[in-house]
Amino acid sequence: MSEKRLSGSRPSVAAATLPHRRGSLSINTATLATSTATSQSPISGSVDATISPRRTRGDHFQTWIPRTLSSSRTTPTLPHDKRSYNAHYRLPRLLRHRWIQFVILVYATFSVLLTFTHLCQWSFSEKPITEPPVHIEEWEPKRTYRGDDAYSVVDDMTMAMRFSKMFSKSLPGTIEYTKPYWQRAHVTPTPHDISLTTWVTDKNYDQLIRIAQMWNGPMSITLHIESKAPTTSPETLDMLDQIRLDLQKESSIVQYADIHLLVTPPSYSGALALSRNSDRNFARLFARTEFICYLPIDLVPATELRDTLERNFDSFAARLRAGDVFVVPTFAYITAEQVASPEADWAEQAAEDDGEPENVEKEQFMTLVHEETFIPRTKSRLLHLVETGAMGVEDRHWPIGSGPTDFNKWKNAEKLFAVEDYEFHYEPVVIESRNVQPWCSERFAENGAACLYATYLTGANFWILPHDFVVRIKEQQQTWLSSTETVIQNRLYAKFVWELCVHHARMLDAEGLWNTDKSRHAKSSCSRVINSWGKGLVGE
Incomplete structure (x- = not known):
């Protein structure tokens, strides 16, 4: 009876449930495979369930992770395969x-x-996540290197090393003896005021006195002295002491002028050891106000430029900070005989012509400077002198009465108007921002047009002030250079114009401004240069 049960399709339940018999049970693999393939009845399923060991609830919980990981694999059907399968995926003890x-x-x-x-x-989310803005007013400069040290690496650099980098066109020996704020103004200027900048030498520093009297405001002056001996020699010290004493006699200089000393070797060959454009940059570098006005030493401010800026500060400051400049027209006497005429009192004659009260002091309209030179202080006084042929508008490189300043438009103007016929030799007196304008090119000994042409190519507008002007107090000196240096400088400037055109055009293109209004000046004045030198490098 037991043999029939073993050979049939229903094995003994008792034999299947005994562990010792289950381990010793030997079944022919071929017969079992055939039996499994042909018998799919519930009875065979009960046999598998009976042969499999009973699992407790704890065993089931311990094997839930392997079953999840192996859900994609085929479930084994044989009992001994199932045991080896579970042993293979057994969890670590931890x-x-x-x-x-x-x-x-x-x-x-x-x-x-x-x-x-x-x-x-x-x-x-509707609001993008942005970083909090950093305001320039709240930003404090901090060193990114050696922050724990009380001093900077720059402190170990000599003055000659620093300025040789700032003024790279000069030899290091020519700027070895420099002293910024050699004489500091007693009155600290307000940040948004205008500083008058200029340069003087040991031969013409006395002319600074009359400019200071007329300006009566912040000034940044470069005192450029040529000396055979260093600044510590007795000769140089005596000369500097004398200059200091002479300048301290004028109270406006003591109150408002910052004077920066620059001592260079003498010019044995007649050439300049350091360019005048460097002197301009030196004065601008140490100015303590946001806006500056460079004024040559032989010009005098006839009107109150500082008051004009203060009255129109909101509109003027916005334009200056955007890169625009304000042109101050320059006027000069046409002949030396008309500079001062004892026989004719121009102030009284002008008052009669304009119907102004005679009891008004003459100094309100005309000021005596430079011995017998009268300076008109109002636009009406100036126009009267122009109508009589005594004075005319002066643009350097143009005849008296002509030039880009356009006197015919200025005499009737009541508002700002832009310069329309700009030319790269144009170098008027301008009010500009100290912080945003390009620096003067120091490759030229003396060329103010090079300073302004770079400004023009950046897209700046030149706005002419309708009621302000400056006056030349003596006949214009064309240049400080020799004839040979003048020829060389003119040739260099012609090449410089081409170079500057390509440079600023590429900068505008790199910043994505080539197809904007900022590039209109570069396109109009540099089209031929860009088409030849910058073809394929700038724009389309």
């Missing part, structure tokens, strides 16, 4: 603890929820 499995489950759940929360916030 992960069999329930509390560790619980921690893993909590961490996975928290990670999923946190990721889902961030995705929803990013998807449905």
Whole structure:
């Protein structure tokens, strides 16, 4: 009876449930495979269930991770295959603890929820996440190197090393003896005022006195002295002491003028050891106001430019900070005989012509400077002198009465108007921002037009002031250079114009401004140069 049960399709339940008999049970593999393939009845399923060991609830919990990982694999059908399968995916001993499995489950759940929360916030948020703006007024410069040291590496540099980098066109020996703020003004200027900048030498520093009297405001002056001996020699010290004493006699210089000393070797060959454009940059570098006005030493401010800026500060400051400049027309006496005429009192004659009260003091309209030279202080006084042929508008490189300043338009103007016929030799007196304008090119010994042409190519507008002007107090000296130096400088400037055109055109193109209004000046004045030198490099 037992042999029939063993050869049939229903094995003995008792034999299957005994562990010692289950381990010693030998069944023909081929017969069992055939029996398994042909018998799919519920009875065979009960046999498998009977042969498999009974698992407790704890065993089921310990094997939930392997079953999840192996869900994609085919479930084994034979009992001995099932045991080896579970043994192969058996968890490490550490992960069999329930509390560790619980921690893993909590961490996975928290990670999923946190990721889902961030995705929803990013998807449905209307306000973009931006960094808080940094205001320039609140920014404080800090060293990014050796922050724990009380001194900077720059402190170890000599003055000659620093200025040789700032003024790279000069030899280091020519700027070795420099002293910024050799004489500091007693009155600290307000940041938004205008500083008058200029340069003087030991031969013409006395002319600074009359400019200071007429300006009566902040000044930044370069005192350029040529000396055979260094600044510590007795000769140089005596000369500097005498200059200091002479300048301190004028109270306006003591109150408002910052004087910066620059001592260079003498010019044995007649050439300039340091260019006048460098002197201009030196004075601008140490100016203590936001706006500056460079005025040659032989010009005098006839009107109150500082008051004009103060009255129109909101509109003027915005234009200056945007890069525009304000042109101050220059006027000069046409002949030396008309500079001062004892026989004719121009102030009284002008008052009679204009119907102004005779009891008004003459100094309100005309000021005596430079011995017998009268300076008109109002536009009406000036126009009267122009109508009589005594004075005329002066643009350097143009005849008296002509030039880009356009006197015919200026005499009737009541508002600002722009220069329309700009030319790269144009070098008027301008009010500009100290911070945004290009620096003067120091390759030229003396060329103010090079300073302004770079400004023009950046897209700046030249606005002419309708009621302000300056006056030349003596016949214009064309240049400080020799004839040979003048020829060389003119040739260099012609090439410099081409170079500057390509340079600024490429800068505008690199900043994405070539197809904007900023590039209109570069396109109009440099079209031929750009088409030849900059073809394929600038714009379309």
